[in-house]
Amino acid sequence: MIGQDFNNWELAEAYVANKLSASELANLHKRLSSETDFASDFNECVSMLLSLDQSKKQRQFRNMLVHIHHENETNASNWRVRTIPLRTHYLRTGAIAAGIAILTTISTFSIISHNEKKRSSQYSLLRRELETIKRSQSALIKNINETATTPVTPANYSGTGVALSNDGYFVTNYHVVAGADSIYIQRKDGHYYKAVLSTFDEKSDVAIIKVEDKNFKIGKGELPYRFATTKNPLGSKVFTLGYPQDEIVYNEGYISAKNGYLGDSLQYRLELPASPGQSGAPVTDNNGNIIALVTGKESESEGTTYAVGAKAIVKLISNSDLSLRLPQSNKLGKMSREQQIQSMEQYTCSVKVYKK
Amino acid sequence: MYNPIDTEASLLAGLAQGNRKATEAIYKQHIRPIKSWIGQHGGDEDDVADIFQEAMVVLYEKAQKDDFRLSCKIGTYLFAICKHLWYKKLQKDQKAPDILSTDAGLDEGKDWAYEDDLNAHTERETHYQLLHDAMEQLGEPCSSLLKAFYHNDKSMQEIAAEFGYTNPDNAKTQKYKCLTRLRKIFYVAKAKW
Numbered sequence: 001m002i003g004q005d006f007n008n009w010e011l012a013e014a015y016v017a018n019k020l021s022a023s024e025l026a027n028l029h030k031r032l033s034s035e036t037d038f039a040s041d042f043n044e045c046v047s048m049l050l051s052l053d054q055s056k057k058q059r060q061f062r063n064m065l066v067h068i069h070h071e072n073e074t075n076a077s078n079w080r081v082r083t084i085p086l087r088t089h090y091l092r093t094g095a096i097a098a099g100i101a102i103l104t105t106i107s108t109f110s111i112i113s114h115n116e117k118k119r120s121s122q123y124s125l126l127r128r129e130l131e132t133i134k135r136s137q138s139a140l141i142k143n144i145n146e147t148a149t150t151p152v153t154p155a156n157y158s159g160t161g162v163a164l165s166n167d168g169y170f171v172t173n174y175h176v177v178a179g180a181d182s183i184y185i186q187r188k189d190g191h192y193y194k195a196v197l198s199t200f201d202e203k204s205d206v207a208i209i210k211v212e213d214k215n216f217k218i219g220k221g222e223l224p225y226r227f228a229t230t231k232n233p234l235g236s237k238v239f240t241l242g243y244p245q246d247e248i249v250y251n252e253g254y255i256s257a258k259n260g261y262l263g264d265s266l267q268y269r270l271e272l273p274a275s276p277g278q279s280g281a282p283v284t285d286n287n288g289n290i291i292a293l294v295t296g297k298e299s300e301s302e303g304t305t306y307a308v309g310a311k312a313i314v315k316l317i318s319n320s321d322l323s324l325r326l327p328q329s330n331k332l333g334k335m336s337r338e339q340q341i342q343s344m345e346q347y348t349c350s351v352k353v354y355k356k
Numbered sequence: 357m358y359n360p361i362d363t364e365a366s367l368l369a370g371l372a373q374g375n376r377k378a379t380e381a382i383y384k385q386h387i388r389p390i391k392s393w394i395g396q397h398g399g400d401e402d403d404v405a406d407i408f409q410e411a412m413v414v415l416y417e418k419a420q421k422d423d424f425r426l427s428c429k430i431g432t433y434l435f436a437i438c439k440h441l442w443y444k445k446l447q448k449d450q451k452a453p454d455i456l457s458t459d460a461g462l463d464e465g466k467d468w469a470y471e472d473d474l475n476a477h478t479e480r481e482t483h484y485q486l487l488h489d490a491m492e493q494l495g496e497p498c499s500s501l502l503k504a505f506y507h508n509d510k511s512m513q514e515i516a517a518e519f520g521y522t523n524p525d526n527a528k529t530q531k532y533k534c535l536t537r538l539r540k541i542f543y544v545a546k547a548k549w
Contacts, residue, residue: 009532048539052506054420055484059507061374061416065409068380072387 008038012045016053123261123306124299126279127157127176127353156355160242160281161185161209162290163218163347164313168193168211169324171313172280172351173295174200177207180353185211187218187349188248195351199320204266204312205295208322209351223327224343225282227310228289231258231268240272240294241341242281243350249278250341253305260306261296267306268292274305282348283307288332288340364430372419383412386431390438397442407445411437414477436470483546490542498534505531 011028014020020028032039159176163169170185177183183195193211200207232238232255239252253272260267270283274297283292292307317324332340370378390411391404399407411434418424426433491502497519504510504518516527 006529006532009535044539044543045535048535048542051483051487052502055487056506056509057374057420058413058417058484061379062409062413064374064376064379065383065412068376068383069405069409072384 008042008045012042012049016046016049123296124276125173125175125296126274126276126294126305127159127173157353158243158277159279159351159353160277160294161349161351162280162282162293163223163349164208164317164326165324166218166221166223168195168213168216168218169198169322170195170209170211170349170351171293172207172209173293173308174202174205174207175295176279176351177209177353178202179355181356182354183209184352184354185209185349186243186352188345192352198322199316201312201316201319204308204316206293206308206312206316208313208316208320208324219346222329223347224331225284225288225290225347226327226330227313228285228291229311229314231309231311232285232289232291234258236291237286238270238272238283238291239337239341240274240278240281240283241344241348242274242278242294243348244275244277246350248345248348251278253303256304260308261298264306266312267295267308270294270305270307271303272305272307273303277350280351282344284332284340284344288330288335288344364426367430368415368419368424368426371416372424374416379412379416382415382430382434383408386434389431390435393435394438394442398446399442403442403445407438407441408434410441414473417477417480418473433470437474440470440474486545487542490538490545493541494534494538497530498537501527501531502534502538 011020014024015028032042157176157180159172161170161172161176164171177197177200180197183197184192185195186192193213193216195209195211198208198210234255234257236255237252238254239250241248241250243249251273253270255268256271257269259265260269268283268291270292272283272294274281274294278294279296281294282290283294284290290310292309293313294305294307296306298304298306314326317326332343335343367378367382371382387404387408390408394404394407414437415430415434418426491499494502501515501519504515505512510518512524512527512531515531516522516524519527519530521527521530
């Protein structure tokens with residue numbers, strides 16, 4: 001039976017390969033028509049062999065296709081050469097488009113920057129130029145008393161600063177102390193103290209200065225006010241103490257917008273009269289929290305002032321490595337305004353800056 | 357004199373025999389429009405290679421038949437097949453459900469006349485796959501022996517030497533044994549399928 005089986009395979013193989021002679025073929029056909037068992041077995045063999053054959057051919061064909069494909073891929077450079085005319089065709093259009101784009105960019109930029117200039121001219125910093133101002137009486141007096149620590153020539157600029165701690169840290173605007181050769185603070189009583197720039201952030205316009213004298217103490221114990229880290233609501237009544245002149249000056253107003261100049265979210269916009277010399281002046285709310293520092297004003301409308309929020313100060317300190325702990329308690333809350341001012345006066349001082 | 361019909365007919369005849377020159381000529385001539393079309397329809401270079409290869413196989417298998425006759429140009433046929441295959445692939449990947457029925461036949465009006473060819477192709481591929489699977493299930497030495505003969509084109513002498521048979525006739529007997537087993541497995545699998 002098994003032998004029979006193999007004979008059938010052999011026969012089928014020869015049949016598929018077309019190797020049977022005419023007489024063998026005739027014999028085969030005769031058997032196929034007479035022996036049904038043989039016929040079905042033989043046909044299965046043939047179809048099996050044909051399938052194997054075909055699948056082999058197809059496999060070879062696929063291999064060939066893959067080969068052709070790879071060859072074409074490696075010759076792809078020829079294709080790219082052909083695409084060049086298309087590119088040059090678009091070159092002119094592209095060049096024109098690019099030209100228009102550049103022109104638009106430049107003109108837009110120039111218009112915007114022109115506007116910027118116009119805008120920045122509306123903003124003036126509130127440091128005071130002192131060249132034309134005569135030295136004050138108090139300075140003169142102090143000059144006699146404390147010649148050693150008193151600057152000989154009048155300051156070029158002045159601003160206002162407020163104490164951050166009891167041991168000589170003050171905060172003011174960066175634009176007040178920028179480029180300074182020497183910085184002095186002058187307290188309300190007229191005393192001068194030499195200070196150095198500790199750290200600053202130009203963007204938010206905040207600078208921290210430190211009195212050089214290690215024994216310097218501004219008051220007894222903790223400072224009576226604290227620095228607010230959250231923004232006060234619109235309309236909050238605020239007041240400020242500053243040195244637009246050699247005497248401390250009080251002003252009051254309210255928060256008119258929660259964002260400052262050109263939408264600067266670090267700043268407040270205030271309706272509060274301010275004049276040169278008040279840069280860095282503390283802006284305090286009714287409860288005695290310092291909420292901001294006066295930094296600038298709108299030059300075209302009187303009374304609009306911009307102040308950088310106290311958050312910027314806190315941020316600057318936390319980003320620096322100063323060993324500086326801000327006062328946490330507020331002792332001004334229940335005081336009357338006059339008492340608050342009296343207390344604040346002690347800690348607010350004039351910042352005088354000398355440049356060559 | 358240049359006669360496109362003659363050229364196409366001779367190309368197809370060459371293709372049917374697996375002639376490399378003819379195949380390459382067809383490949384180079386027709387891949388470009390398909391490349392750009394598939395490119396426009398969300399396929400990449402690899403997709404183009406796969407789809408076009410499959411279409412070429414369809415054409416090749418079709419050309420094998422004795423009654424083979426192409427009712428249109430090779431390019432038209434390949435393009436239609438490629439489109440169909442691509443839509444099918446998209447549908448399978450669920451990128452574009454049902455795109456086949458709506459926009460498929462628009463171009464030539466008879467693109468899907470080749471549906472039969474593709475169905476035959478799918479059936480054939482399944483058939484080959486079953487055959488392949490059956491061969492894998494054979495076990496040794498049958499699997500290796502049949503592969504050597506049917507995949508790697510080795511002669512019975514080579515196989516006898518490689519598999520340690522004393523003469524080609526023994527190898528042949530072994531081959532028939534294997535074929536008998538393969539046939540059994542294959543028909544069982546086919547009946548199940």
